[in-house]
Amino acid sequence: MxxxxxxxxxxxxxxxxxxxxxxxxxxxxxxxxxxxxxxxxxxxxxxxxxxxxxxxxxxxxxxxxxxxxxxxxxxxxxxxxxxxxxxxxxxxxxxxxxxxxxxxxxxxxxxxxxxxxxxxxxxxxxxxxxxxxxxxxxxxxxxxxxxxxxxxxxxxxxxxxxxxxxxxxxxxxxxxxxxxxxxxxxxxxxxxxxxxxxAPEAVDRRDATSATLRRAMAFIDANAHRDIGLADIAASVPVTPRAVQYAFARHAGTTPLAYLKRARLAGAHRELCAGDRHTATVTGIAQRWGFAHPGRFAEAYRRQYGASPSTTLGGS
Known part of the structure; x- marks a missing residue:
């Protein structure tokens, strides 16, 4: 920087x-x-x-x-x-x-x-x-x-x-x-x-199928470590961004970007579990997965995994 x-x-x-x-x-x-x-x-x-x-x-x-x-x-x-x-x-x-x-x-x-x-x-x-x-x-x-x-x-x-x-x-x-x-x-x-x-178009709602959701989730899971956004997720299906949003809301009760955040949290969790506390840091791992604020990362991690990220890294 x-x-x-x-x-x-x-x-x-x-x-x-x-x-x-x-x-x-x-x-x-x-x-x-x-x-x-x-x-x-x-x-x-x-x-x-x-x-x-x-x-x-x-x-x-x-x-x-x-x-x-x-x-x-x-x-x-x-x-x-x-x-x-x-x-x-x-x-x-x-x-x-x-x-x-x-x-x-x-x-x-x-x-x-x-x-x-x-x-x-x-x-x-x-x-x-x-x-x-x-x-x-x-x-x-x-x-x-x-x-x-x-x-x-x-x-x-x-x-x-x-x-x-x-x-x-x-x-x-x-x-x-x-x-x-x-x-x-x-x-x-x-x-x-x-x-x-x-205005939302009828075709977006028509395309908001469970298959759209599965393809979008698969793309996110495979690319969570990259700089991706809603447009990239939609293009991978391919449907419009609105169709992806409708699909997540209809079939998963969440949003594409919330799912992306969870996928990145899971990636950080895997890295913390495999990490060496003598050479790795929680902040470094969090930033590699797109989390800028250590406190907010720790709070989200605790909600998801029931432990602090430092405990996970320290217990590896």
Whole structure:
């Protein structure tokens, strides 16, 4: 994992850093106070940055090429990209701009978290049906309602505090890939986009058979150690992602991703049972199976196997 810290009172240095770390950018005005601090954590195509500016900084920037979400902790933002000022304050998470367009505005003495990922992930997690209609696009800056804003902000905080920060000095590739899919999926579920409003089709319910369930489960069991998501599971059958979801709900009373989590838990269990406590660690095994947070892994493991993972490893 890449970790980088920038701390400066020089506007020229700050402008140069922002331009190299994000996109070519020009800082407007010359504020009297000019303290800026940026901490970056990057892994597997995910960027999670904490930024703090103690002054109002105007910006005029080129397109980022990535989905860029801002979660404001204090201070505020004013976006003037469309010629009309849109304001964002503490507790709000919003999209800076479409990934392929320039943007402009002001950071007003703000502390905030910035989360960036590849826009192709939106289409990937949306599934084969959405992919056949072209790339999925976000169509608004704000979440669809207050509850969606809270959910998206919580996903950003979990990613920042439990996946990236808690995994120093490195994030396992499967953990990073799983986290990227998760934040993309939550973004789709909470932000306006070109897939919202799609109605389930009768063919999806028709295809939600026990045979679909068996094929999907077999694929998950054989590939739980890999970076797979709902679209990959559906393509292996092959049916639509909705048909897979219906099949799991109808015949197994669960979801495909919940089953994937259990399959990964089982893989970790096998490795713990076979592991040598002198050379293996619970955290290392958990991360290899896509579990970023040791405490949450231990809790899930206890529920499933009635013992702590450290006891299982220690008893091998």
């Amino acid at each position: 890449e970790t980088l810290v920038f701390d400066s009172t020089s506007l020229d240095e700050t402008e140069a850093f922002l331009s190299s770390a994000y996109t070519p950018m020009r800082i407007a005005g010359r504020p009297e106070h000019s303290g800026a601090r940026i901490t970056r954590q990057a892994a597997g195509g995910l960027l999670v940055d904490r930024l703090a500016f103690d002054y109002t900084m105007g910006y005029d920037a080129q397109s980022l090429g990535r989905v860029c979400l801002v979660t404001v902790h204090s201070g505020g933002f004013a976006d003037t990209t469309g010629g009309r000022e849109e304001r964002f304050g503490p507790g709000e998470t919003f999209l800076v701009a479409p990934h392929d367009r320039p943007y402009r505005g002001e950071v007003r003495g703000a502390r905030y978290t910035l989360t960036m990922f590849d826009p192709a992930l939106l289409t990937d997690v949306a599934g084969t049906g959405a992919r056949s209609r072209g790339p999925v696009e976000l169509t608004g800056q704000r979440p669809v309602d207050a509850a969606a804003n809270v959910r998206l902000g919580a996903a950003v905080a979990y990613l920042r505090d439990h996946v990236m920060a808690a995994a120093e000095p490195g994030v396992d590739p499967l953990v990073a890939a799983t986290a990227a899919r998760h934040i993309a999926a939550v973004t789709l579920a909470t932000m306006p986009n070109t897939t919202r409003g799609d």
